[in-house]
Amino acid sequence: MNEAVQDTVRELMGQAAIVLVSPKFAENVGSAARVAANMGIGRLILVCREVPDRERMLTLATAKAAHLIDTLEHHRELGEALAPFGWVLGTSARQGRKRTTVNSPRQLMGEVLPQLKNNRVALLxxxxxxxxxxxxxxxxxxxxxxxxxxxxxxxxAQAVAILCHELHYSVLDAVSRTAFPVSAPKQGDKQELEAMFGHVEETLATIGFLKKGEDDYWMKSIRQFLGRIGLKSKEIKIIRGVCRQLLWQDRQKSPGKGKSE
Structure with missing residues (x-):
């Protein structure tokens, strides 16, 4: 691998982060740190009540990934941890009525790759x-x-290793072949999106589209649709502007209703 390719791969992989929710074993955090370091990912985030024991994490992180243990970010709320990210790839082994059909990591990397240049990407x-x-x-x-x-x-740790490898391989292959997909524009971050989804849900409930018992189902579908599109900050503001106008009109008909933020 020539130096230019190596630098580009390192730069793109540097846009990614590993986010672990409530890990039960400190050793798995250490192993995840080691994998992340091997694949060029320089950010490890934990969402949990307390940070696991440092020495137990370091045992499997080894000296090469000790810097990720020493600089890991800790949050108590997932929304707070994901706030700066423009794209989030989540992992799930479970299937069910409320879970849609999903693809393998390799199948999805073609959609992740364009995000890396202009957006922070979280592997959750x-x-x-x-x-x-x-x-x-x-x-x-x-x-x-x-x-x-x-x-x-x-x-x-195995799941982290597989996703990190698939991302690294996809980046390396695309850069080496000079066939990197057209970069996606900078997306609105999760903080902006969550505020928008709250506004959308309030509006849909107000106009009667969401009915009690069905709101979770419809909001899940709306989240998946708008999340898959990838909205820019300007587009998020437009959607929230439409919601404000609809809510304002509803308040004119019913002056006693509260005001949306």
């Missing part, structure tokens, strides 16, 4: 015993399942 993983819950997956632009035979559950 849930705890070892249950994975990501539906309320956590709602932050994701994409959801992926790692293909397995029969036994679907993977160790957290």
């Amino acid at each position: 993983f849930g705890p070892e015993d249950r994975g990501l819950a539906n309320e956590e997956l709602r932050y994701c632009n994409q959801i992926t399942t790692i293909p397995t035979v029969d036994f679907s559950s993977l160790n957290l």
